[in-house]
Amino acid sequence: MLSIRSKGIGNLLGASSAAFLRLQVPYATMGDESPSSKRPKFTPQIGTHNGTFHCDEALACFLLKLSTRFRDALIVRTRDAKVLESLDAVLDVGGIYDHERLRFDHHQKGFDTNFGFGFCTKLSSAGLVYKHFGLDIISKEMDLELEHPDVQRIYKAVYKHFVEAIDAIDNGVNQYNTDKMPRYVDNTNLSARVGKLNSDWTEVISPEKEDANFRNAMELAGQEFLDSLRYHIRSWLPARNIVLSSIMKSKELEQSGQIMVLEKYCPWKEHIYDLEIELNVDPSIKYVVYQDGTSLRWRIQAVPEALGRFQSRRPLPLAWRGLMDQQLSDVVGIEGCVFVHSSGFIGGNNSFEGVLAMGKKALEMS
Numbered sequence: 193m194l195s196i197r198s199k200g201i202g203n204l205l206g207a208s209s210a211a212f213l214r215l216q217v218p219y220a221t222m223g224d225e226s227p228s229s230k231r232p233k234f235t236p237q238i239g240t241h242n243g244t245f246h247c248d249e250a251l252a253c254f255l256l257k258l259s260t261r262f263r264d265a266l267i268v269r270t271r272d273a274k275v276l277e278s279l280d281a282v283l284d285v286g287g288i289y290d291h292e293r294l295r296f297d298h299h300q301k302g303f304d305t306n307f308g309f310g311f312c313t314k315l316s317s318a319g320l321v322y323k324h325f326g327l328d329i330i331s332k333e334m335d336l337e338l339e340h341p342d343v344q345r346i347y348k349a350v351y352k353h354f355v356e357a358i359d360a361i362d363n364g365v366n367q368y369n370t371d372k373m374p375r376y377v378d379n380t381n382l383s384a385r386v387g388k389l390n391s392d393w394t395e396v397i398s399p400e401k402e403d404a405n406f407r408n409a410m411e412l413a414g415q416e417f418l419d420s421l422r423y424h425i426r427s428w429l430p431a432r433n434i435v436l437s438s439i440m441k442s443k444e445l446e447q448s449g450q451i452m453v454l455e456k457y458c459p460w461k462e463h464i465y466d467l468e469i470e471l472n473v474d475p476s477i478k479y480v481v482y483q484d485g486t487s488l489r490w491r492i493q494a495v496p497e498a499l500g501r502f503q504s505r506r507p508l509p510l511a512w513r514g515l516m517d518q519q520l521s522d523v524v525g526i527e528g529c530v531f532v533h534s535s536g537f538i539g540g541n542n543s544f545e546g547v548l549a550m551g552k553k554a555l556e557m558s
Contacts, residue, residue: 431458450475451479457485460482
């Protein structure tokens with residue numbers, strides 16, 4: 193794999209100067225498709241197709257330019273087979289997938305490569321480049337060895353939460369079964385926004401205009417990739433570690449382990465399901481307890497049936513729902529109760545002991 197520069201960030205995207213940001217943002221420099229173009233002989237060239245562009249090749253070019261070898265590479269946009277053959281790397285065109293030769297197309301008959309690790313979505317050029325260069329990118333950003341478990345976790349998480357959607361959209365894979373008409377149109381995803389950077393049909397189109405638009409597409413897709421990567425390093429991974437530790441200690445406070453107490457509040461929903469599978473948690477966790485950072489009161493929240501669902505595995509008891517303060521305390525039989533939402537998905541108590549008692553009592557009730 194190719195190594196990544198570890199110096200400070202460039203100013204192309206106006207990125208912040210936070211000390212932990214190690215990747216040097218590449219400039220999107222366009223090249224002439226003519227082999228006789230005046231350029232230093234050592235300057236590498238990355239090829240992709242001209243004409244209408246999509247999010248996958250814009251991101252693929254950006255990712256490849258994060259490497260030391262291609263940091264200063266020119267982007268050559270053409271479908272001329274002879275020109276493409278002469279280039280150092282070719283993305284999303286050419287009908288070849290061969291990572292040793294740095295050929296990353298996914299349109300050819302018989303191509304069915306996926307990311308692995310249980311993912312089934314066919315890769316686009318973005319997924320192909322990420323598959324082979326992602327670990328290097330993450331390793332350098334985290335200043336850790338490629339084999340470090342956290343590098344591996346971030347590698348899979350960024351694919352799941354960012355890159356896979358780009359692969360799926362480019363390959364025409366629906367997010368869900370389409371036996372019914374969608375209730376609304378979503379034209380705000382990254383692939384849609386990159387697509388809108390193409391010249392409008394009412395405009396006079398020129399190669400120079402196309403290249404300028406593609407440069408903007410690279411910058412948009414690349415900045416969102418870096419934002420996602422840095423979010424996962426800064427926020428997602430520490431939250432996962434907190435949830436993991438809290439699950440491991442859950443039986444210390446409640447014998448069945450169905451109540452998890454967060455050592456510190458963090459976003460927990462996107463971790464609890466994967467960790468339950470990883471740790472073979474049975475029975476599943478029904479309630480999560482944490483301290484509200486604003487009021488310093490304690491909350492008990494029912495775990496949803498699945499990520500993104502409103503239905504809970506076990507809502508708080510029906511008799512408690514919609515009640516507040518002393519009236520709620522009288523019905524529950526526990527002092528300090530503050531509220532229970534009318535749907536039963538969340539409740540509160542003034543003390544940790546009180547909220548934990550609410551959870552235990554809720555488990556006892558049918």
